[in-house]
Amino acid sequence: MSFPPVANAVSIERVHKNYLLGSVRVTGLVDVSVQIAPNRFTVLSGASGSGKTTLLNMIGCIDRPDSGRVVVAGQDTAQLSDDALSDFRASRIGHIFQTFNLLPVLSAYENVEYPLLMARRPARRRAARVMELLDAVGLADKARHRPGQLSGGQRQRVAIARALAREPALVLADEPTANLDSRTGDAIIALMRRMQRERRVSFVISSHDPQVLGAADEVIQIRDGAVVGRREIAAEGAR
Numbered sequence: 001m002s003f004p005p006v007a008n009a010v011s012i013e014r015v016h017k018n019y020l021l022g023s024v025r026v027t028g029l030v031d032v033s034v035q036i037a038p039n040r041f042t043v044l045s046g047a048s049g050s051g052k053t054t055l056l057n058m059i060g061c062i063d064r065p066d067s068g069r070v071v072v073a074g075q076d077t078a079q080l081s082d083d084a085l086s087d088f089r090a091s092r093i094g095h096i097f098q099t100f101n102l103l104p105v106l107s108a109y110e111n112v113e114y115p116l117l118m119a120r121r122p123a124r125r126r127a128a129r130v131m132e133l134l135d136a137v138g139l140a141d142k143a144r145h146r147p148g149q150l151s152g153g154q155r156q157r158v159a160i161a162r163a164l165a166r167e168p169a170l171v172l173a174d175e176p177t178a179n180l181d182s183r184t185g186d187a188i189i190a191l192m193r194r195m196q197r198e199r200r201v202s203f204v205i206s207s208h209d210p211q212v213l214g215a216a217d218e219v220i221q222i223r224d225g226a227v228v229g230r231r232e233i234a235a236e237g238a239r
């Protein structure tokens, strides 16, 4: 399936989100408006508890805002029922997590294949896609290994391949280097950057890792649930 190009990968308009902890209201996001251009490597930065994960969860359709508009890859998410939102999320958004979140009983191959099985892709197309992706992340020779037989960096490579399996418009990564040593983290950042450029996909990453910030096209600073600054590093295509 092909999709028309969109002006913004993400458009967030006046989003508010609170959490209830018992009877206590905890602020997640306060009146956040932000546009994220497509085909870029955008980093959300901020101290612990500032609201990065909450914002990423809004963009990733994992959670809905209390009020405001969330448009992802041209789709106003409020227009979708919960089931349609799950389908949209699975087909258009890839997720990468701090703790990798691979299925431990499946091999690297099967972990990458899983979203394609869910999408009912025919077996031959699945096999070609999985091997192309494992090759792209440098793990073609580890296809039969389970996560427990792989290093942290290798597990994150599998997770990157899995996130890209369905050719999403957007890949979201929540602190993707937090559980890796700095050298492995650097390699993972370089891999994500390369995938972003080669596959013309938008990456939005929450991180306070200086190495991740250093790789960004743009940094969006979050504090106390609000966007407090933006730093443009380079125009798209200029890096």
Ligand SMILES: Nc1ncnc2c1ncn2[C@@H]1O[C@H](COP(=O)(O)OP(=O)(O)OP(=O)(O)O)[C@@H](O)[C@H]1O
Pocket (backbone or CB within 6 Å): 019, 020, 021, 026, 027, 028, 046, 047, 048, 049, 050, 051, 052, 053, 054, 055
């Ligand atoms: N499910 C929840 N229930 C209650 N409060 C929550 C929930 N999720 C987040 N919060 C609160 O919302 C605020 C923003 O949290 P969030 O996880 O978005 O921050 P963060 O910037 O991602 O932090 P970190 O870098 O530590 O992951 C914090 O005060 C947090 O305690």
